[in-house]
Amino acid sequence: MNAFIHHFSFEFRAGIRNKQLLLMNYLFPLGFYLLMGFVMAEINPPFREDIIPAMLVFGILAATLLGIPDPLVNARENGIFRSYKINGIPSISILVIPALTTILHLVLVAVFITFTAPLFFRAPLPVNWLNYALIFVAMAFACAGLSVLIGVVSPSSRMTVLWSQLIFVPSMLLGGLMLPFSMLPEAARKFAQLLPATQAMNAFNGLAMGKVAAFSPWGSVIMLFASGVLAFGLAMYLFSWDSRNTTRRGHPLLALLVLLPYVVGIFMLA
Amino acid sequence: MKNSMIEVEDFRKTYGNYVAVDGLSFDVKQGEIFGLLGPNGAGKTSTLECLEGLRAPNGGSLRVVGLNPVSEFRKLRNLIGVQLQSAGLPESITPDEAMKFFCAYHNVAPRFDLLERLGLIEKRNTQFYELSAGQQRRLVLALAVAHNPQVLFLDEPTAGLDVATRVELHGMMRELQAGGTTVILATHDMAEAEEMSDRVAILLQSRLVNIGTPMEITATGAGLTKISVRTQASSLSASGIAFPAVSQHTLKDEYSIYFSSDIGPTLSAMIAYIDAQGDTLIDLRVERPSLEDRFLEITNPGVAQ
Numbered sequence: 407m408n409a410f411i412h413h414f415s416f417e418f419r420a421g422i423r424n425k426q427l428l429l430m431n432y433l434f435p436l437g438f439y440l441l442m443g444f445v446m447a448e449i450n451p452p453f454r455e456d457i458i459p460a461m462l463v464f465g466i467l468a469a470t471l472l473g474i475p476d477p478l479v480n481a482r483e484n485g486i487f488r489s490y491k492i493n494g495i496p497s498i499s500i501l502v503i504p505a506l507t508t509i510l511h512l513v514l515v516a517v518f519i520t521f522t523a524p525l526f527f528r529a530p531l532p533v534n535w536l537n538y539a540l541i542f543v544a545m546a547f548a549c550a551g552l553s554v555l556i557g558v559v560s561p562s563s564r565m566t567v568l569w570s571q572l573i574f575v576p577s578m579l580l581g582g583l584m585l586p587f588s589m590l591p592e593a594a595r596k597f598a599q600l601l602p603a604t605q606a607m608n609a610f611n612g613l614a615m616g617k618v619a620a621f622s623p624w625g626s627v628i629m630l631f632a633s634g635v636l637a638f639g640l641a642m643y644l645f646s647w648d649s650r651n652t653t654r655r656g657h658p659l660l661a662l663l664v665l666l667p668y669v670v671g672i673f674m675l676a
Numbered sequence: 677m678k679n680s681m682i683e684v685e686d687f688r689k690t691y692g693n694y695v696a697v698d699g700l701s702f703d704v705k706q707g708e709i710f711g712l713l714g715p716n717g718a719g720k721t722s723t724l725e726c727l728e729g730l731r732a733p734n735g736g737s738l739r740v741v742g743l744n745p746v747s748e749f750r751k752l753r754n755l756i757g758v759q760l761q762s763a764g765l766p767e768s769i770t771p772d773e774a775m776k777f778f779c780a781y782h783n784v785a786p787r788f789d790l791l792e793r794l795g796l797i798e799k800r801n802t803q804f805y806e807l808s809a810g811q812q813r814r815l816v817l818a819l820a821v822a823h824n825p826q827v828l829f830l831d832e833p834t835a836g837l838d839v840a841t842r843v844e845l846h847g848m849m850r851e852l853q854a855g856g857t858t859v860i861l862a863t864h865d866m867a868e869a870e871e872m873s874d875r876v877a878i879l880l881q882s883r884l885v886n887i888g889t890p891m892e893i894t895a896t897g898a899g900l901t902k903i904s905v906r907t908q909a910s911s912l913s914a915s916g917i918a919f920p921a922v923s924q925h926t927l928k929d930e931y932s933i934y935f936s937s938d939i940g941p942t943l944s945a946m947i948a949y950i951d952a953q954g955d956t957l958i959d960l961r962v963e964r965p966s967l968e969d970r971f972l973e974i975t976n977p978g979v980a981q
Contacts, residue, residue, distance in 0.1 A: 408780045409777075409780035409781045409783075411780075412773075412776050412777045412780045413777060413780075413781075415773075416766075416769060416773045416777055419768075419773075420766065420768045420769070423768045423803065424767070424768045477766075481766065484762060484763070484764070485760055485762035485763070485764045486764055486765060486766055488730055488760060488762075488764060489758075489760055489764030489765065489816075491729075491730065492728060492729070492730070492753065492756070492758045492760075493753065493778050493781050493782065493819075494750075494753040494754070494781045494782065495781050647730070648730065
């Protein structure tokens with residue numbers, strides 16, 4: 407437990423001390439939130455209703471997808487995992503602690519957004535706080551798992567950026583942050599349902615913000631948790647201590663199984 | 677008779693079709709400093725990594741402190757300390773955090789005294805990437821010994837260190853040895869290997885080519901001893917003077933330099949010749965072949981001497 411506390415404490419401080427992580431955990435989400443609040447809410451007043459969940463989802467996407475994978479790949483490339491292994495640091499700590507500390511940073515960001523948006527931009531507060539917190543945790547858990555999995559299977563930093571952007575960019579465009587899910591063409595809707603952001607926005611609308619969900623909001627929450635569990639499980643299974651060690655337990659393409667809950671959801675929640 | 681802390685028998689490591697180590701056997705006793713030498717690609721790192729439990733061997737048997745490094749790694753990790761060649765620490769960690777963090781995973785109290793001893797106490801709150809290369813290596817070394825390991829693996833421990841820190845590190849190695857710690861030292865620094873190691877093994881092209889004390893290894897070579905002589909009247913610089921057992925003669929900076937396979941007859945004849953010429957000896961230096969000379973002779977025949 408003492409070891410866990412020291413590890414957690416170091417990783418949490420690294421999230422502020424490391425400029426790249428500080429940018430992804432705080433500066434980028436909060437800067438974008440303020441920009442969108444001051445500009446978008448003026449251009450498109452109905453956006454005020456979505457600003458809290460949309461900026462929360464954006465913050466989670468930025469801090470996890472853009473913040474977690476690269477340090478994991480760099481640590482593996484630079485022999486840090488080898489050093490950790492020799493000193494008895496378990497792989498579960500290596501994978502879970504950065505995810506937990508990122509979620510803690512996100513809680514701080516979420517508190518700031520939630521309580522300043524009504525003051526700054528006349529945004530409505532959630533109507534169900536318990537569901538609001540639950541959906542935030544589900545989305546953060548799903549995205550942290552996905553990000554850790556990307557960090558585990560990416561062979562290099564360059565590939566990490568590619569994989570992360572493959573989820574980040576469509577999430578921004580189709581995830582319901584800028585444009586309501588109901589306004590998307592039918593084919594785009596199916597694709598959008600593969601994204602955690604879409605599920606989170608649907609759940610926020612139906613369960614926390616007093617709006618109408620496009621499809622089952624509880625189904626979305628279950629899918630987020632299921633994909634998070636699957637992502638962490640796959641990351642543990644595919645984890646490799648060393649970039650030069652070719653004896654991985656499974657093929658990296660197995661990571662695509664993380665999409666399974668969303669694929670099942672498309673058919674079950676249609 | 678001291679216990680064997682490391683037993684390597686017919687060890688083999690391959691990567692696909694490439695054979696990194698082939699049929700290596702040696703053992704290391706408790707409290708011994710054992711040098712592992714060889715040119716790049718000789719198989720030193722593969723051997724170390726398998727002994728440290730980072731990789732699995734493809735054949736033969738390895739025991740470290742009586743344990744199998746792969747299947748019994750959990751038991752082994754608190755008994756060994758490793759200073760990897762790469763830094764192996766996150767950029768933003770401070771020496772203070774690293775000491776607390778690693779000691780906590782080894783279930784021992786943080787050894788801040790080591791930070792003090794290695795001159796890092798004033799840098800205890802400085803991030804790792806802001807430390808100099810020497811400071812980084814010292815921190816990694818402090819972490820490797822903080823849990824009092826029975827076997828310490830050092831991979832190029834003094835690379836990039838200044839003279840004072842090298843001396844401090846060598847002192848630490850001797851202290852650890854006196855306390856019963858076994859040290860495996862992989863290095864390219866032959867002077868360091870010769871000075872510090874009780875025994876050395878030389879690997880070449882995946883195989884063990886020589887093992888023994890530095891003295892034994894240097895004695896098994898061509899055995900040419902370098903004799904440098906300077907006299908008042910430079911009577912030795914004349915050409916055509918032959919001394920017994922001398923195979924080469926050169927002149928450099930007023931010194932006549934000879935390579936002899938048997939220094940007794942060579943020196944007697946040389947001093948008699950100087951006397952006979954009425955000349956006076958100013959300086960005489962006798963240098964036995966170093967480990968580096970022998971290493972070059974083994975790994976690169978033709979370059980030695």
